[in-house]
Each structure stands twice: as C-alpha cells, then as structure tokens.
Amino acid sequence: MKLLSMIHDVQNISKLSEHLDGFILTFTKYSKNITYDFTLNYLEVIDQIKKLNKEVFLSFNRLFTDFELSHLEEFIKDLPFDKIDGIFVADIGTRFIIKNVNQKVEVIYHPESLLTNTFDFNFLEPDFNGAFVSKDITLKDIITIGLNKKLKLFYTGHGHMSMFYSKRPILSSFKSLVSKDIKVKDNYKLNLKEPKRPNEFFKVLEDDSGTHVFRGYVLASYPYLDELEKVVDYLVIDSLFKDDEYIISIAPLYRGQKLNDEQIDKIKQTYNEEWHDGLLFKKTVIKGDIDD
Amino acid sequence: MIELLAPAGDLEKLKIAILYGADAVFIGGKSFSLRANASNFTIDDIKEACIFAHEHGKKVYVTTNVIPHEEDMEGLLPYLKDLESCGVDAIIAASPFIIQTALDYTNLEVHISTQQSIMNIPTINYWKNKGAERVVLARDLTLDEIENIRKKTDIEIEVFIHGGMCAGYSGRCSLSNHLTNRDANRGGCAHTCRWFFDLNEDKEKIVDQPFSMSSKDLNAIHEIPRLIEIGVNSLKIEGRMKSLHYIATVVNTYRKIIDEYLQTGKIEDFTKYELAMQHAENRETAKGFFYGLPTKEEQLFLKRSEKVMQNFVGLVVDYDTETQFATIETRNVYYLNEELEVFSPTHDGKKFVNEVMMDENGENIERAFKAKQLLKVKVPFKVYPYDMIRAKRV
Numbered sequence: 001m002k003l004l005s006m007i008h009d010v011q012n013i014s015k016l017s018e019h020l021d022g023f024i025l026t027f028t029k030y031s032k033n034i035t036y037d038f039t040l041n042y043l044e045v046i047d048q049i050k051k052l053n054k055e056v057f058l059s060f061n062r063l064f065t066d067f068e069l070s071h072l073e074e075f076i077k078d079l080p081f082d083k084i085d086g087i088f089v090a091d092i093g094t095r096f097i098i099k100n101v102n103q104k105v106e107v108i109y110h111p112e113s114l115l116t117n118t119f120d121f122n123f124l125e126p127d128f129n130g131a132f133v134s135k136d137i138t139l140k141d142i143i144t145i146g147l148n149k150k151l152k153l154f155y156t157g158h159g160h161m162s163m164f165y166s167k168r169p170i171l172s173s174f175k176s177l178v179s180k181d182i183k184v185k186d187n188y189k190l191n192l193k194e195p196k197r198p199n200e201f202f203k204v205l206e207d208d209s210g211t212h213v214f215r216g217y218v219l220a221s222y223p224y225l226d227e228l229e230k231v232v233d234y235l236v237i238d239s240l241f242k243d244d245e246y247i248i249s250i251a252p253l254y255r256g257q258k259l260n261d262e263q264i265d266k267i268k269q270t271y272n273e274e275w276h277d278g279l280l281f282k283k284t285v286i287k288g289d290i291d292d
Numbered sequence: 293m294i295e296l297l298a299p300a301g302d303l304e305k306l307k308i309a310i311l312y313g314a315d316a317v318f319i320g321g322k323s324f325s326l327r328a329n330a331s332n333f334t335i336d337d338i339k340e341a342c343i344f345a346h347e348h349g350k351k352v353y354v355t356t357n358v359i360p361h362e363e364d365m366e367g368l369l370p371y372l373k374d375l376e377s378c379g380v381d382a383i384i385a386a387s388p389f390i391i392q393t394a395l396d397y398t399n400l401e402v403h404i405s406t407q408q409s410i411m412n413i414p415t416i417n418y419w420k421n422k423g424a425e426r427v428v429l430a431r432d433l434t435l436d437e438i439e440n441i442r443k444k445t446d447i448e449i450e451v452f453i454h455g456g457m458c459a460g461y462s463g464r465c466s467l468s469n470h471l472t473n474r475d476a477n478r479g480g481c482a483h484t485c486r487w488f489f490d491l492n493e494d495k496e497k498i499v500d501q502p503f504s505m506s507s508k509d510l511n512a513i514h515e516i517p518r519l520i521e522i523g524v525n526s527l528k529i530e531g532r533m534k535s536l537h538y539i540a541t542v543v544n545t546y547r548k549i550i551d552e553y554l555q556t557g558k559i560e561d562f563t564k565y566e567l568a569m570q571h572a573e574n575r576e577t578a579k580g581f582f583y584g585l586p587t588k589e590e591q592l593f594l595k596r597s598e599k600v601m602q603n604f605v606g607l608v609v610d611y612d613t614e615t616q617f618a619t620i621e622t623r624n625v626y627y628l629n630e631e632l633e634v635f636s637p638t639h640d641g642k643k644f645v646n647e648v649m650m651d652e653n654g655e656n657i658e659r660a661f662k663a664k665q666l667l668k669v670k671v672p673f674k675v676y677p678y679d680m681i682r683a684k685r686v
Contacts, residue, residue, distance in 0.1 A: 063430070063461055065437050066412045066444075090464075093414030113466045113477060114386075114408075116361050123388035127418075136466045136475075141362050163467045164485065166460035167432045167581070170505050173588040174491070178499050192489035192503065197471065201492060211460075211505070215470055283361075284475035
C-alpha cells in the first residue's frame with residue numbers, strides 16, 4: 001500500500017518524501033480544496049519529486065461544465081505526462097478530455113460518495129485505471145470491494161472527511177445577507193456548530209470551486225492498517241486544514257509504526273482535533289429515526 | 293414534442309398529475325428508490341399506474357436511483373423484470389449496477405439520474421455509449437450551458453424546472469450520512485443542508501444569525517419559452533412527497549404555459565401563471581443556476597418551516613347532473629355559505645357559494661372538517677371526478 005498526501009510548502013518536499021510514496025498537486029482553477037496552487041511552478045515541482053523517485057498525482061477533482069473543460073484541456077496540453085503517475089478526476093467527462101490530450105496517462109476516478117459496491121467500482125474498467133472507494137461505507141464493504149477489484153483502489157484514510165460539495169458560494173451569500181465584515185473566501189478557520197452536536201465543529205470552506213463542509217473530527221484509519229493493506233493500493237492522508245508537519249507526524253502510523261498515547265495526544269493537542277472511525281463500523285441506514 | 297414530467301408519491305397523485313396535464317410521471321417503487329419516505333408504489337400499483345397512464349397516452353418512469361451498498365444488490369433483476377412486465381416506459385437510475393443490469397437483461401429504457409450530476413458533453417457521451425436513452429442534467433447549469441449541451445448531442449435531455457434543489461451536487465452529498473446516519477444516496481436524506489448552524493471562526497461565533505445551506509425551490513415559469521426553444525426534451529417537476537393539490541396546481545400551470553407558447557409562440561401575460569402557482573407554493577422560489585451562480589437571493593437562510601396551504605378543501609368524487617349535488621371528499625375545513633372555487637383541468641376558476649351541504653346521512657351540516665369524509669354539496673354547474681374545490685385562505 002502506497003501513501004500519498006498533499007504539499008503545503010514546496011520547501012518541505014524533500015522532508016515529506018521520507019514519509020510518502022507520492023504527492024498530490026492541486027490547482028486553484030481545477031481542483032477543489034487546495035493546499036498549494038501549483039499552476040505556475042508544477043514543472044519544477046514535478047521534476048523535483050521525480051528526482052526523489054516519488055510518484056506524482058494531479059488533482060482535477062472539480063465537476064466541470066463544457067466551458068470549464070475547454071479551459072482545462074488547454075491547460076493540460078503542456079503537462080509532462082511521462083512524469084505523471086495519475087490524475088484524479090471527480091467528473092467522468094474530465095477523463096475523456098485528458099485522454100484526448102494523452103492516451104497513456106492514468107486517470108483515477110474520485111467521486112467522493114458514489115463508489116459503494118463492487119459492481120460500480122469495477123464498471124469503471126477499462127475507462128479508468130483506478131478509483132477512490134467511497135468514504136461513507138464500512139471497512140467490511142471496503143474489503144469486499146478490494147478483494148474483487150479490477151482496478152487500483154484508492155482510499156482517503158486520514159483527514160477531515162468531506163461531506164458536502166456545492167458550486168454555490170454559500171458563505172459569500174451569507175456574508176452579503178448579514179452585511180458583516182468577515183473573511184469567508186479561503187478562510188480555513190471557519191466552522192459550523194449544530195445545537196444537537198455541540199462537541200463537533202464541522203469545518204466549512206468556500207474556495208474557488210464552491211462551498212465545502214467537512215467532519216470536525218478527523219478520520220484515523222491506521223488501527224485497521226492490516227486489513228486495509230490487503231486491498232488498498234494507495235492510501236491518502238488528506239492534509240487540508242493541516243500543514244506539512246502534520247503529515248510528517250501522521251505518516252508513520254500508516255507505515256505500521258506505533259506511537260504511544262502521549263505522542264498521539266500531542267498531535268491531537270497541537271492540531272486541536274479528535275480522531276474517530278468515521279463510518280468504518282457504522283452502517284448507514286435507509287429509514288428510521290434521525291440518529292442524534 | 294416537449295414532455296412535461298411530474299412526480300407522484302401514490303396512485304391518486306399519479307392520476308391527478310396525468311389528468312392535470314403531465315405527459316409523463318415518475319414514481320418510486322418499494323425497492324431501489326430514493327425518497328424512502330414517499331409512499332412508494334407496489335408492483336400492483338405500478339401496473340395500475342401504467343395502465344392508467346397508457347390509456348391516457350402518457351408514460352410512467354420508475355426511479356431506481358439509489359447508489360446501492362453490497363447488501364442492497366439482491367433482487368434487482370426480478371424487480372426490473374417486474375417493472376418491464378408492468379409496462380414501465382423507463383427507469384431512472386444512477387448506479388452502474390442498476391443501469392447495466394437493466395440494459396443487459398431487460399428492454400427497459402434507461403434514463404441517467406441527476407444523482408450523477410451530469411454537467412458536460414463528454415459525460416453525456418459516456419452514458420450514451422453505455423446505452424442510456426436520456427440524461428437528467430445537473431441542476432447546477434445555466435440556461436446557456438444547457439443550450440450548449442443541446443447543440444452538441446442528440447441524446448434526450450431532461451431539465452428540472454420546479455421544486456426542491458439540493459444545495460450541493462446531487463449524489464455527492466453525505467451530510468445526512470455523517471450527521472444522522474441516514475444514507476442520502478439510499479433514500480434516507482434527512483435534509484441536513486436545511487438545518488440551522490452557528491457560524492464560527494475557530495470556536496467563536498461570529499454571526500448572531502443562524503447559518504444554513506438551504507436553497508430556495510426552483511421556479512422556471514418564465515424560462516419555459518427559452519427551454520422549449522433550446523430543444524430540451526423533458527421538463528421535470530420535483531416533489532414525489534408533495535401533496536395532491538401541489539402536484540395538480542404546479543402541473544396544470546406549466547401545462548398551460550407550455551401549451552400557450554407552443555400554440556402562439558409567446559406568453560401574453562405571465563401574471564396569471566404566477567398567481568396560479570401561488571395556490572401551491574409553500575417554500576420560497578428562485579431561479580437556481582439558470583442565470584449564473586446563485587446569490588443570497590437563491591438561498592433560504594432565514595426561513596425553514598414550510599407554509600401549510602389550506603385552500604384545497606375537497607376532491608370531487610362524483611356529480612349528479614339531475615340534483616346538481618357533487619360528492620366531495622373533504623381535505624380541509626370549509627363552511628356553509630362560503631364562496632368556493634373549482635380548480636379543474638377543464639374549467640378552472642368557476643366559483644359558487646356553498647349553500648347546501650349534507651353528510652352521509654343526508655343531514656344538513658354547516659362545517660366540513662372530518663378528513664376524507666364524503667359530503668354532498670350543491671354545485672350549480674357540472675363538475676368531474678378529480679376536480680378540486682378550493683376556498684380562499686389568507
């Protein structure tokens with residue numbers, strides 16, 4: 001199982017590479033939820049990463065209109081495809097735009113919540129080379145899909161889980177409504193609190209791609225590493241809302257290294273976060289009372 | 293010919309939708325359908341729905357739009373075979389498992405659900421090449437973007453024109469899953485985006501007013517001519533959980549707009565349609581993404597509760613032309629000597645004063661208040677089964 005994460009500061013690539021197998025590069029106009037905009041320096045950064053013998057993945061994980069896809073098509077014409085190990089897309093159509101430009105590059109489908117069973121996962125083959133299994137299913141379901149997979153399985157195993165992606169600039173609209181001088185765009189400190197869930201501060205972010213809501217708790221799947229390693233080809237540490245030091249602190253857990261309680265508590269305190277299992281052991285239901 | 297597609301949560305609503313002007317109706321079965329709380333159709337209901345619809349020259353589509361988990365897969369093929377034998381005209385699906393099973397093993401037409409958030413031509417071509425006959429476009433597109441899509445593909449395209457809007461991309465939202473454990477993509481959406489939250493910076497509340505992601509409902513009354521000119525194949529009304537009266541009102545209003553535009557090439561006066569729609573609207577409406585990114589005008593930050601309209605007071609079951617007594621099933625309170633109005637697909641807006649009203653025993657009564665009670669009411673002109681009786685309510 002390979003370990004991927006994002007980059008917050010290019011100065012840290014070398015240091016990060018000691019802990020990761022590859023990097024995910026984000027772009028303001030084509031990615032949602034960026035940690036660093038590589039639009040102007042991706043060539044140098046990709047070279048730097050390849051010299052470290054690490055893998056490079058680009059994230060074009062927005063949903064695009066045709067107009068936006070034509071812009072993306074122009075942008076990717078200059079990409080050094082021979083040095084790119086894969087491109088993440090959230091929109092099926094993006095795959096075809098990319099393949100129009102380069103047939104060989106691997107495209108990974110990342111639709112957040114849609115891949116919840118083996119059939120739907122394998123349906124993507126041969127159009128896609130890999131896919132992110134849904135973050136909203138149980139570990140048992142992930143294992144079932146993984147044992148029967150026909151393409152590479154990616155899994156976001158650590159980080160604030162994304163729950164909501166809207167094209168709407170909802171925070172900006174709210175700011176306009178309340179006429180208050182608050183910074184809403186790219187403000188990583190904003191969060192939402194719901195009266196019945198007073199202990200969890202759901203992260204909310206408006207960026208160039210729209211409005212996003214995340215769990216306040218951090219999904220930490222490392223206790224189940226033995227099982228995940230059997231089926232997951234790439235595990236992603238999502239470091240949005242964190243920094244490069246965070247990745248360096250966390251990555252050893254996903255290499256099988258044990259941290260003692262004191263070390264883990266220190267990470268949690270430093271980043272003011274709680275860890276949990278997400279939905280790995282909590283099967284969602286279809287009907288019934290709302291689970292408060 | 294452009295299609296007006298209406299929702300129906302049960303057989304009665306389906307019949308109403310068709311009688312009031314829908315060209316096709318989409319319904320949910322007991323399996324594989326979102327909107328688990330809608331009163332979904334049994335196979336026998338679906339069969340009856342298809343017979344009724346086809347007798348009227350209309351179509352029935354069945355939503356099989358869940359994104360199934362491993363344990364949800366059993367029973368799909370027999371279910372699809374049942375739908376096929378009922379005469380269902382198409383299924384609306386989002387999961388490749390359901391789509392491919394239908395294409396491989398049945399003759400059912402497949403429409404790709406808006407749960408796939410289809411935004412562009414390459415994605416449309418992907419599904420077309422897989423065998424889909426129609427795509428339901430994402431609600432996050434402008435009219436110009438829809439027009440561009442129409443120009444570049446010959447597949448049937450369906451566009452939402454009225455009703456609830458997901459605040460986020462449909463199919464990609466798991467707020468409900470995480471906050472309530474109810475699975476949004478398997479029919480359990482708790483509408484968490486409509487809840488109120490405090491907006492904080494770090495842990496400090498920075499705005500007194502509650503924050504919500506809720507969207508106003510969509511209302512495309514004024515956009516129908518443009519959508520017809522664009523060449524959209526199907527205009528879809530959302531709301532399988534909406535009331536009988538809501539469906540009748542919304543369907544009938546759009547029916548008249550479409551017909552007027554197709555017959556005259558213009559809409560003389562939108563005001564009457566706006567007023568007609570007010571009988572049913574219980575949430576604020578806006579234009580969604582049709583003219584660009586939504587602003588605060590398209591969001592529903594301040595209001596959460598739905599306004600309950602009580603102007604639909606009775607449904608006509610029968611009419612005796614000799615005695616001029618209509619049998620009316622009570623739906624809301626109404627009174628003797630109250631002015632009432634008939635809302636009908638055939639003669640809209642005729643008024644009468646409720647001068648004689650009797651219960652099942654022939655006893656004169658002054659107030660109708662028991663739900664579904666059958667009363668005899670004197671109506672001085674002919675009315676028909678499924679006509680609706682309205683009262684003025686403020």
